[in-house]
Amino acid sequence: MCGITGIWNLNSKPVKREDIISFNDTQRHRGPDGGDVFIDEQSCLALGHRRLSIIDLTDMGKQPMSDVSGRYVITYNGEVFNYIELKQELSAKGHHFSTRTDTEVILEAYKAWGKECVYRFNGMWAFAIWDREQKTIFISRDRFGVKPLYYTYAPGSLFAFASETIAFSKLNGFVKQIDKKNTNLGVKYPFYLESVGETIYQQIYKLKPGHNAEISAGSKLTIHKWWKTEEHLVTVPDAYNDQVAQFKELLTDACRLRLRSDVNIGTALSGGLDSSSVYSLVREIHDKHLFEKGSTPKDWQTAFVAVFPDTAMDEKEHADQVVAYTNGVAKYIYPNSNNLADALVDEVKQEDFIYLSPPVVHNIYKHMRESGVTVSLDGHGVDEMLFGYPNMVAEWMVNEKDAGTKDMLCHTLAGMLNLPLEVVHAKYLGTTAKKENKGKLLYNTLPVGVKNKIRRYKYNKIKHTEWLQELHMPEDVYPPLTGKAPYDIPYRLFHVDILPTLLRNWDLASMRHGVEIRMPFMDWRLVTYIFSLPGSSKVGDGYTKKILRDAMVGLMPEPIRNRKHKIGINAPMTEWFNGVLSSFIADAVSSKSFLESDIWNGPLLRDHALKLTKEKAWMHEQCNSFWPYINAWLLSNK
Known part of the structure; x- marks a missing residue:
């Protein structure tokens, strides 16, 4: 596990050693055990790596790493956990190894099986392999996106990538700027940008999970989705x-x-x-x-x-x-x-x-x-995957046609929310469920206390508070699904x-x-x-999972x-907003830069935040809705 970087000046401008080092060392925290770079001067390309030593702690595990022929060079972040089995298979084919690393196994696997090698990997990864002979760089990201990779691309000019967006602040010639449209989407819906491979910065994108990218000298960047769970x-x-x-x-x-x-x-x-x-x-x-x-x-x-x-x-x-x-x-x-x-x-x-x-x-x-x-x-x-969130059970229950299954889900949801069965049944399975827009109507009939425990699934039907706009999730974000509820519900949450x-x-x-x-x-x-x-x-017998x-x-x-109530490792936001963070929140929303933002309505947000702070009336749902604005304000004032 490490931090990786790469710069390819497609305009034939040489990559200076100090430029790739500066770009790479912004991710020193990802690889505190050392760093190195590779430069192909003839091709105006450079690769960088910050090392977090996990397997083979010797210098033999340093990256960027070349294969024995010197043709292929890799910079890699992640772990391929079945590397021992793959190494045995490749050795039987005549491949030779000089290290104990999984990095070398990936290189040899690419030589043996080409792009199809990724199907053989069991793990998490983001890597780039430079072919010095073909002048081609191949980039891959693991099936489900455990390891990140961000890139910027200007055809005929520049292709660069890194493990974190923070690195682009040190990319020579690149101006890192906030994307106001994406930031506006991000504060309203913090899950949205990751779903579509966008960031809050102009011209910085994320290679999506289960995707490969390839670019050759004189050709355009191509991106291909190599993994589909269904x-x-x-x-x-x-x-x-x-x-x-x-x-x-x-x-x-x-x-x-x-x-x-x-x-x-x-x-x-x-x-x-x-x-x-x-x-x-x-x-x-x-x-x-x-x-x-x-x-x-x-x-x-x-x-x-x-x-x-x-x-x-x-x-x-x-x-x-x-x-x-x-x-x-x-x-x-x-x-x-x-x-x-x-x-x-x-x-x-x-x-x-x-x-x-x-x-x-x-x-x-x-x-x-x-x-x-x-x-x-x-x-x-x-x-x-296993209906760990109450809203997953709620959506399945509302859309379920079988009476017995619907009743079982109602019992399960009541247990998850620690509410009387009658309340859950009345609020979800009453007459309003027959209406056309049943998801929104069902949510609006819930008592305030219940609203703070559960939200209807479709984000474009959620109202977080009276004073924030409804969120809108474009329909084209959702990939083709394997079927109707309950199968599509976990698919969406897991993949999108x-x-x-x-x-x-x-x-x-x-x-x-x-x-x-x-x-x-x-x-x-x-x-x-x-x-x-x-x-x-x-889901069954009153339990999820x-x-x-x-x-x-x-x-x-x-x-x-047998625990039904889920907490997880989360901040005690209600206590913090009403206590130790109250002064910080009040100062933030009253600042000139927050009030004059052209991304959100500063005075409106300030008035409601100060009212809630004064009355110590922040609730979890309101904290969740408001924190993204504070977060975005902090980033825009770095």
């Missing part, structure tokens, strides 16, 4: 018990592969089902001696727990149960309220994006790095609406402090398996396995 669905067992067994086998192997490391491994543990499942499975892998000799570090089960005392977001009690059950070790991270505003300002400006809420998870990875842990095995990605942005946030938060996150639930074999399952295997819960029997405390 084309890789599998046949699952008919019997549910067999489905559970196969699910557990896949998840266990995903964890096993992601334990391959020459550095220490930990877990960001929230005490929820997802991170607890990963943490508990690692314990079972150890107890059953499934660890691979020589490929797993001695320190592999330290839990890092974010603690928010006296707030609704504190899950220490739940995390403690998991750690005790597995005989693990825990370290607790508390927020520092004394300089909270300053810390948030710094993180926003460093991470260079609009967030739905203040970025707080970075503190976990900061403490990991300080504790000597470089890899975090985390539980991200499964909520979006939510997860791409969350993956970006987790990458920025961890790599800000030189920590690699590995996500077993994002193993492509498990993802295609889950999307092949019937809805009844995902049914198959995961059943796979975890005996591996974790029952109260954790």
Whole structure:
């Protein structure tokens, strides 16, 4: 895991060594273990790399790396976890290796199989391979977009790429400017830009998940979508018990592969089902001696727990149960309220994006790095596949035709929201459900307290507050879906609406402090398996994530396995906005630059923010709606 950069002056202007070094070193935080560059003077091209050493810690693992012939040069960010198996297969074909790195395996795989090599990789990546003979650069991003890659392209003039947008501030000849239209979209809908491969900056784009890009001397940039989940669905067992067994086998192997490391491994543990499942499975892998000799570090089960005392977001009690059950070790991270505003300002400006809420998870990875842990095995990605959010269940329920399934979903939703069954039934399945615009009408009939717990799914039908405009999600953003509810709901959240942005946030938060996150639930074999399952295997018996819960029997405390209320690692925004951040919010919305912004209505936002602050009346939904404006204001005033 690292930071990568590249500059190709298509106008035949030489790339100066100091220019690629300056561009590359803006990402020093992503690769604190060293950096280097490669320059092809004849082609006016340069590649850069900042190294975070994970596998083969020797200098043999340095990048940019050339193959033995010198024809191919790679700069690579990520991990291909099945590199050992691929190396064996390639060795049998006559390929030779001089390092223990997965980087060299990618190079040799490209030589053996060309662009099709990416289908053989199990992992997360963004890499660029320069072919010195053909004068072609090939760029690839992993199936689901765990690792990022941003680029700018001016035909006939410049093509440049980096792991973070912050790097473009040091790209010689490039003027990094806020894109007002995109910023306006970003504050209204923080998930939108990531879905369409745009950023809040002019002429800086993101290569979308599961896409490859290629450009040759004298030709234009071409981008191709190489991965479509719906084309890789599998046949699952008919019997549910067999489905559970196969699910557990896949998840266990995903964890096993992601334990391959020459550095220490930990877990960001929230005490929820997802991170607890990963943490508990690692314990079972150890107890059953499934660890691979020589490929797993001695320190592999330290839990890092974010603690928010006296707030609704504190899950220490739940995390403690998991750690005790597995005989693990825990370290607790508390927020520092004394300089909270300053810390948030710094993180926003460093991470260079609009967030739905203040970025707080970075503190976990900061403490990991300080504790000597470089890899975090985390539980991200499964909520979006197994109906982990209440609004997913609500949409399925409203659109479900079968009465029995509808009733089951109603019970499930009531449990998730901790509300009486009668309330959920009346508000979702009453007469308003027969109206044409039922989604919007249903939402508007909900009591205020319920609105703060759940939102209807379609974003262009959500009203966050009376004083912010409705959000509009262009229809062409959604890819072709595999079918109707319930199958299309997780597909959208996983591939388009939510997860791409969350993956970006987790990458920025961890790599800000030189920590690699590995996500077993994002193993492509498990993802295609889950999307092949019937809805009844995902939701049932009053629970979401049914198959995961059943796979975890005996591996974790029952109260954790059966938890219905989801919190996750999130900022206690209500308490902060009404308390320690209140002065910061008031000062921000009263500033001249905020009030005179041509992106939003500053006076209107100020009046409502000051009213809520004065009355200490901020609620979670309002905080979520308002923070993106503060975030965008901070970025526009860097």
